[in-house]
Amino acid sequence: DVKVTQSSRYLVKRTGEKVFLECVQDMDHENMFWYRQDPGLGLRLIYFSYDVKMKEKGDIPEGYSVSREKKERFSLILESASTNQTSMYLCASSLEREGWVEQYFGPGTRLTVT
Amino acid sequence: EDQVTQSPEALRLQEGESSSLNCSYTVSGLRGLFWYRQDPGKGPEFLFTLYSAGEEKEKERLKATLTKKESFLHITAPKPEDSATYLCAVGNFGNEKLTFGTGTRLTIIP
Numbered sequence: 001d002v003k004v005t006q007s008s009r010y011l012v013k014r015t016g017e018k019v020f021l022e023c024v025q026d027m028d029h030e031n032m033f034w035y036r037q038d039p040g041l042g043l044r045l046i047y048f049s050y051d052v053k054m055k056e057k058g059d060i061p062e063g064y065s066v067s068r069e070k071k072e073r074f075s076l077i078l079e080s081a082s083t084n085q086t087s088m089y090l091c092a093s094s095l096e097r098e099g100w101v102e103q104y105f106g107p108g109t110r111l112t113v114t
Numbered sequence: 115e116d117q118v119t120q121s122p123e124a125l126r127l128q129e130g131e132s133s134s135l136n137c138s139y140t141v142s143g144l145r146g147l148f149w150y151r152q153d154p155g156k157g158p159e160f161l162f163t164l165y166s167a168g169e170e171k172e173k174e175r176l177k178a179t180l181t182k183k184e185s186f187l188h189i190t191a192p193k194p195e196d197s198a199t200y201l202c203a204v205g206n207f208g209n210e211k212l213t214f215g216t217g218t219r220l221t222i223i224p
Contacts, residue, residue, distance in 0.1 A: 004157075031210055042216040043158075043201070050210060058211065090157050094210070102148055103212060105157035 004106035023091030120215035137202030
């Protein structure tokens with residue numbers, strides 16, 4: 001079975017704190033993604049990675065960075081959290097192969113920045 | 115720029131009342147159209163991938179269809195457990211990204 005896990009379901013941080021969100025997949029997928037989901041805006045891609053140590057900016061990378069040191073693990077970092085980063089964060093992974101493949105999502109982390 | 119529009123935003127149905135959800139899309143080269151189900155407070159759960167116009171996929175009470183401009187998710191004789199938000203997304207040749215719609219929130223009333 002496909003399995004994507006995220007380090008926390010709920011997280012409360014203060015403005016200015018450095019925040020780490022971690023994602024682990026056990027399917028040997030090459031591609032991993034970080035999204036944020038806000039009411040009325042849908043899912044928006046923050047960053048993705050297609051290989052270890054490789055990363056690409058998504059649609060809204062400002063204020064975020066990522067790290068992928070191992071194939072199974074993809075971390076999202078908020079260098080200095082701000083209240084406008086309060087959101088649901090979703091990690092996903094997909095297998096790289098001929099043709100298109102679906103993305104599998106983790107359970108999400110609800111982050112509140114106060 | 116790829117675009118996905120889902121309608122209606124919300125839909126309330128009586129148990130057993132069949133209906134359809136719409137996903138209209140604009141993409142320069144359709145690599146795949148995806149349907150997901152999302153329960154409150156959880157991550158999206160993959161349902162279907164459609165690759166070309168005319169294709170259909172079925173799973174229990176759900177059937178997804180695809181044309182060159184839109185996709186429909188048909189729900190036949192729904193049950194309360196089908197209540198969820200249904201998301202549509204498209205993939206474009208040349209990149210690994212998906213573009214998501216904002217979803218249809220479906221409520222099935224017993």
